[in-house]
Amino acid sequence: MNPRNCKLCGRLFNYIAGPPYCPACKDDLEKKFQEAKEFIRNTPHATVAMVAEECKVPEKQVKEWIREERLIFADATVAGITCESCGEPILTGRFCVKCKNQVMNDLNGAIRKPEAPKVEKKTKDSPRMRFLDNR
Template identity: 35%
Template sequence: MTLNVGNCSRCGKLYAKNNIHDVCPACVKEIDKMYENVAKYLRENRGSTIQQVSEDTEVPVKQIVRFIREGRISIMNMPNLNYPCESCGEPIREGHICENCRKKLSKDYQNLTEDEKRRQQQKQQENHVSYNIKDRLQKDRF
């Protein structure tokens, strides 16, 4: 029988793990309190930026972004509420990366697959050429 315990990813304390949170119950309560503060602030200040929300509620931008990505906070009716792209820091309203980074990533992937295809074709051609030469040499000997 194994105990299902682990260290809280936020504060490091030992706690009984569950399938819902990766933090201890004390941190869950603290995060919920932060959420309530942010939600209340946004109901009263719909035109705020994420930096303003963070400064006024003393909740880190990273945590506010986590609330948005978890779907706990909707930014649909919040015109100035953007969060940074994980790659370049450009303000975005959905997803993890901006359109420019998404295009660059897609292009890099496409180039990588094309390079891999070229390497495989070159390897096949090298094998085919050496096979023909080997056959020709064996025919000449006999």
């Protein structure tokens, strides 16, 4: 048992995983998500604000659905969703295709070549070396 207070209604419930919402609120949110999806499908120029208004959910929740790539807007420039890296208008998710690829490359690069340990700078003409050579 892992009792928690629901973030939305404050009721105590047995928390399992995901966002800390009770089953009733989760159901409710799922219904609103379906509404939002339907609304966007029927409204080619829907914006985040319009979806929030239509489905009576906070804009933050609409943006979360977008970040999770559950909601996809038809027109990036009016939806008001931008790439978190370069600010380009995007349809869904967190990054534009370009930045997504960039992130993937960075990740692969980090795995392939781990940072080389710092090598201490050698002094070529150290007096001690000369001393050893002369012996």
